[in-house]
Amino acid sequence: MKIRINFPTDILVNPIIAEIILETGALLNISQAQIDSIHGKIIADVPEDQFNAIKNALTSRGATVNVLDRPIIRDEDECVDCGACVSVCPVKVFSFGEDWSVNMDVEKCIQCGICLAMCPHGALVLGR
Amino acid sequence: MVEKTIHEINNRIKDGSVRVVTAEEMVDIVTELGAEGAAKEVDVVTTGTFGAMCSSGVWLNFGHSEPPIKMQKVWLNDVEAYTGVAAVDAFIGATQLSESSGMEYGGAHVIEDLIRGKSIDLHATSNGSDCYPRKVLDTTITINDLNQAIMLNPRNAYQKYNAATNSSESILHTYMGTLLPNYGNVTYSAAGVLSPLYNDPTYETIGTGTRIFLGGAQGYVIGEGTQHDPISNFGTLMIKGDLKKMNPDYVRAATFEGYGTSLYLGIGIPIPILNEKIALSTAITDADIVTDILDYAVPSRDRPAVKQVTYEELKSGSIEIDGKEVPTSPLSSFKIARKIAGELKDWIKKGEFFVNAPAERLPTDTVCKPMKQTRETPLVGDIMSTDVLTIGPDSNLCAAARKIMESSFNHLPVVSKNNLLVGIVTAWDISKAVAKDKFDMLEEIMTRKVITATPDEAIDIAARRLDQNRVSALPVVDKKKHVIGIITSDDISKLLARRY
Ligand code: SF4
Ligand code: SF4
Numbered sequence: 001m002k003i004r005i006n007f008p009t010d011i012l013v014n015p016i017i018a019e020i021i022l023e024t025g026a027l028l029n030i031s032q033a034q035i036d037s038i039h040g041k042i043i044a045d046v047p048e049d050q051f052n053a054i055k056n057a058l059t060s061r062g063a064t065v066n067v068l069d070r071p072i073i074r075d076e077d078e079c080v081d082c083g084a085c086v087s088v089c090p091v092k093v094f095s096f097g098e099d100w101s102v103n104m105d106v107e108k109c110i111q112c113g114i115c116l117a118m119c120p121h122g123a124l125v126l127g128r
Numbered sequence: 129m130v131e132k133t134i135h136e137i138n139n140r141i142k143d144g145s146v147r148v149v150t151a152e153e154m155v156d157i158v159t160e161l162g163a164e165g166a167a168k169e170v171d172v173v174t175t176g177t178f179g180a181m182c183s184s185g186v187w188l189n190f191g192h193s194e195p196p197i198k199m200q201k202v203w204l205n206d207v208e209a210y211t212g213v214a215a216v217d218a219f220i221g222a223t224q225l226s227e228s229s230g231m232e233y234g235g236a237h238v239i240e241d242l243i244r245g246k247s248i249d250l251h252a253t254s255n256g257s258d259c260y261p262r263k264v265l266d267t268t269i270t271i272n273d274l275n276q277a278i279m280l281n282p283r284n285a286y287q288k289y290n291a292a293t294n295s296s297e298s299i300l301h302t303y304m305g306t307l308l309p310n311y312g313n314v315t316y317s318a319a320g321v322l323s324p325l326y327n328d329p330t331y332e333t334i335g336t337g338t339r340i341f342l343g344g345a346q347g348y349v350i351g352e353g354t355q356h357d358p359i360s361n362f363g364t365l366m367i368k369g370d371l372k373k374m375n376p377d378y379v380r381a382a383t384f385e386g387y388g389t390s391l392y393l394g395i396g397i398p399i400p401i402l403n404e405k406i407a408l409s410t411a412i413t414d415a416d417i418v419t420d421i422l423d424y425a426v427p428s429r430d431r432p433a434v435k436q437v438t439y440e441e442l443k444s445g446s447i448e449i450d451g452k453e454v455p456t457s458p459l460s461s462f463k464i465a466r467k468i469a470g471e472l473k474d475w476i477k478k479g480e481f482f483v484n485a486p487a488e489r490l491p492t493d494t495v496c497k498p499m500k501q502t503r504e505t506p507l508v509g510d511i512m513s514t515d516v517l518t519i520g521p522d523s524n525l526c527a528a529a530r531k532i533m534e535s536s537f538n539h540l541p542v543v544s545k546n547n548l549l550v551g552i553v554t555a556w557d558i559s560k561a562v563a564k565d566k567f568d569m570l571e572e573i574m575t576r577k578v579i580t581a582t583p584d585e586a587i588d589i590a591a592r593r594l595d596q597n598r599v600s601a602l603p604v605v606d607k608k609k610h611v612i613g614i615i616t617s618d619d620i621s622k623l624l625a626r627r628y
Pocket of ligand 1: 072088089090091092093108109110111112113114115116
């Protein structure tokens with residue numbers, strides 16, 4: 001499952017990740033990391049059965065953990081297959097098919113929300 | 129030499145022997161048979177485009193009320209329409225925004241809702257007269273209650289259009305969609321190989337009176353569009369059609385975040401192949417159409433071109449800028465453009481649609497001029513205050529507080545020994561530090577990422593930057609980052625108040 005980990009300013013990101021991997025023995029597959037002077041954000045895939053252990057290890061060190069279980073949903077009646085969403089998605093959820101239909105690979109979605117504003121037809125929402 | 133007449137082609141449409149292909153299919157036919165062979169083989173080439181066409185709208189006639197009103201202002205679902213003509217005629221434009229819902233709903237949505245047969249609230253006001261005594265009117269209408277609903281678009285079907293990117297460090301919301309920072313993406317519009325005007329670039333067959341596919345119904349070209357600029361291949365069309373016959377699949381309201389509403393409109397134009405010259409021009413490919421990628425981070429009429437590319441490169445999904453792969457995406461739907469060219473082809477094959485010669489050719493020599501401006505646009509340098517005080521980073525809070533008291537500004541730029549801007553502190557920053565008992569050096573509390581202006585910028589640009597960054601003053605710096613003044617939102621609002 002996909003999770004998002006947010007680190008506040010005052011804790012150091014890298015040692016923590018190393019520590020929790022050692023502590024839980026869980027495979028934490030980082031797909032995106034964004035760390036700057038004000039905060040750190042990591043998107044990672046974790047095995048479902050180890051989620052609780054990872055979550056506890058992280059929260060006890062001051063990080064917050066969100067499960068990314070609201071991937072993008074498209075209203076097919078509104079979508080006109082323009083493809084505006086294709087170039088803004090950081091993980092390439094959208095792509096053109098042979099016939100210029102816009103296909104989605106929802107599995108990849110990290111729920112950043114940027115495509116919602118891009119879609120001129122209001123066809124995209126994050127699921128509930 | 130192949131020479132055909134419109135009459136001959138229409139006879140073939142009538143007897144079902146007409147040969148029609150789309151502009152995409154024509155490419156291979158011309159490659160295979162040559163222009164002459166293709167001109168013999170094909171009678172009509174169909175084109176199509178489906179994209180945002182802001183310069184669109186509809187003339188509505190509501191019929192007279194009892195007692196009658198001469199509408200002076202009218203709103204449809206709270207979107208104002210223009211009624212500065214006879215009593216109950218009004219023009220609803222695609223980009224006019226709702227007065228209550230803002231960018232979520234606009235004229236384009238009213239137009240789509242009308243086609244979908246939805247009820248629309250109408251509110252009108254007037255001064256009243258002897259012939260039109262009524263002053264206020266409220267009613268609910270659908271498209272069937274209107275005498276006419278005539279789509280009349282001043283500028284549609286751009287021959288080609290620029291692509292857009294963003295060199296700045298912040299995200300931009302434009303009519304070209306969301307543009308990600310640091311050349312994060314490129315967006316483009318227009319149908320390329322299927323583009324109506326690009327398939328007839330010298331306007332041999334498309335002109336005043338040409339019958340076309342418009343929004344799923346038959347419509348007409350009524351002449352060149354506004355800003356028609358054939359010399360730079362930016363030809364445009366003015367277009368008319370009956371909204372009552374249109375299909376919502378091809379007329380779709382849209383909202384561009386931070387910009388406003390627009391109308392996605394489907395247009396398809398048939399090109400009768402009268403000779404091999406016309407056959408050859410319909411063989412244009414995406415690789416033949418070149419356009420500029422403009423930098424929308426430059427808030428000017430003359431945006432610099434970052435790169436020249438072909439539609440083929442744009443459609444490949446990514447292009448290279450400064451050695452970096454940049455993803456591209458269209459804003460117009462090629463899938464629907466194709467569907468339109470296909471549908472028009474079917475209409476012609478079934479004998480439901482006939483081609484015609486234009487009553488008049490479109491101009492080929494006009495240009496699109498910039499606006500004549502008789503008043504200088506004021507620049508930051510004209511209204512900035514030059515009596516700005518600055519302070520060194522190693523000063524303490526008390527010194528900064530004293531300086532702020534002495535000066536008339538809440539903002540104190542922090543400069544290094546050689547007068548280079550390194551930070552800024554505000555009266556608020558100081559109060560905050562004091563409240564927390566933090567009496568550090570200024571360096572510790574100042575904001576390092578200072579939003580600045582330059583003296584040669586238009587004040588509207590500085591005003592927008594103030595708004596976007598939610599700050600109330602900008603230090604003005606020269607090219608070497610020396611502080612030469614300060615401009616505050618107060619200065620700007622005073623000036624704007626005078627201008628409005
Ligand atoms: S929410 Fe973000 S990650 Fe998900 S599809 Fe949209 S742009 Fe891609
Ligand atoms: S931007 Fe919206 S309308 Fe266009 S393809 Fe994506 S989801 Fe569909």
